[in-house]
Amino acid sequence: MWIPKLYCLLIGYGFGNFVTAYVVSQWRTGKSPRNLGSGNPGTANIGAVLGKKFGILTLCGDLLKTIIAVYICQLLFPELGKLASLYAGIGTTLGHNYPVWQKFHGGKGVAVSAILLVMYNWQWGLICLLIALAVMLITQNLTLPGIVILLSFTIVSFLKFGTETGIGFAVLTLLSIISFRRDLIAIVHGKAKKVDWLQKIRRKK
16 A cells, blocks of 8 residues: 555655745746745745735645645545545645755745645544634734744544544644744744734724
8 A cells, every 4th residue: 555655645745846935936036935035945935025916826826736736646546545635635735845857945834734624624624724713813923823833733633533543733833833844933932923804903993
């Protein structure tokens, strides 16, 4: 059974290498997203620099590549069941975070991981998304929600979906922590940026 799982990882990694932020950034500015804003090739940075429309476009691209990779693996390896989704998602996250064509410097994989857990189990996925949203509103921090959503789903996975699934999402949680390591250090030292989303919503109203 490890051969089909390896294929799922490789298929996912291939799709993950399509980091949408690079395509959007080159299209609009002729520059790498690493030369724009925070330098992160992700939705938040593209949206902040180029506007919401292009941030949403980046998000949709990252979600779509994950969905396609998962469905291809489900079709090719039905004997794996839900594990086909898991290994495809892990591969896609690895490809997104460490794209070979960018010398393994990619994004942080929040959108990729988030859509994966919703596809794996939409009920628990939405619950974990709401937990992450609550953390974001309470802490006014953009780093913690991306880790919390995976950590909470990891706990659910060990309790509900079995050890292998739990380990798989634990790996994704670890990848998220590694990606956000500088932001976590900033939080520890009290230098992290805070965004009062509730105040922003009130201002818009």
